[in-house]
Amino acid sequence: MRHDIQPNERAYSTKEVAEELNIATPTVRKYGQILERSGYEFFKNGTRRVFVQSDIEALQTIRDTDKPLEEIAVELVEQQDSRLTSSTTDVATNDTYDMPLEDPNKMRELLIYISQELAASREMNTQLANDMAEMKENVGRLRQDHHVISSGIGNSTQKMNKLIDQQQKQYEEMLEEEKQKNDQLQKDIENMRQEQQKVWRAQNDFNTRLEATVKERKSGLEKFFALLFRK
Template identity: 25%
Template sequence: MNSDTYTMEKYYKTKDIAEMLGVESVTVRKYSQSLEQFGYTFEKQKDRRVYKTSDLALLQQLKYMKERTGMSLNKTAEIVVMKHSEQKSDQATNTVSPISQEQQENGNLMQYDKQYINRSISLIIEQNERILSELEREKKEKEELHEEILKLHEKLNKQHEEQTERIDTFNQRFEQVMEEKKGKESIWKKIFGRN
């Protein structure tokens, strides 16, 4: 592994970090750019990033959390930087008791998992509320449509009854006219004796 020493702390090049993370150098650069986008800074020498052990730990957290949660790189980087900033703030005020790096990483990952789960639950609740609202709207539309169909059915029944009544009236009148005509013919037959 290639490494340069600039101070007492050990620094690594991008390809060294890539080997340790088991990714390509281009992936390390993408991870680094994403972390920088949310305010994290890496030391640079000759316009190239150099990585400290603490940077490696942060990149490991980013890689692990991204793989474990399936969140986008930017969203994962935002959470990792936010947690890193909180930890630095806590350490500066001496409110954090000394714990091992592994315990700290596990605690961070659990916190990330909690945040991811809470965010997922919130999204599911919002989605369910939208679905319920849509179902209520559809139910109301169906009830209104059902009412319209019943009104149309009643109207058609009424029209049918009126038509039936008109036809009956017409038939009765027709029979009367036919009877009257038949009666007139028989008078003339009697008078003129025609068959």
């Protein structure tokens, strides 16, 4: 499964990719099908492909190549596999060595990063909610206009309403999915905070015991030297 998307990286629709590469929308779908047959992975929203910058670069390579499409598709799949493997290794290395739970500073940095991601997620949720409100308003207008112009065409009205309901359901599902992700992220942050508090308490207990030991040994040395010089 793909995991190479960057924080706050923009996602493109098929239509946006077609405009970006100056090719027809069916051509984008054709290139995507060729890549998938060779093993290339796209992010998906249901059955729809969602494109990121690396995908656009792959499609641009297909557009500009003189090689057979199936051959260049295999090369692009190999490049993606190499990139995903490298990304997995980097993540594993960072998780193992760069952020040990015993280091409060690293833990604090991680919490800051997660907080930033949570803020970005909340901003995305707000944007989705605004888009949903605008969509509902547009749907309301569409329904009114449709009622005026298609009062005598019952079959067309049913098809239009079905399409509008499907569109509205899709946006509601996307909003619910983002809400669930946001809730999970909040739970993860709370777990990290609890783990950090445990580490800090353990460190404080150790410091307290160490300080007591040092004072005890210092007091013993002072008594020893006092007796030594008194003789």
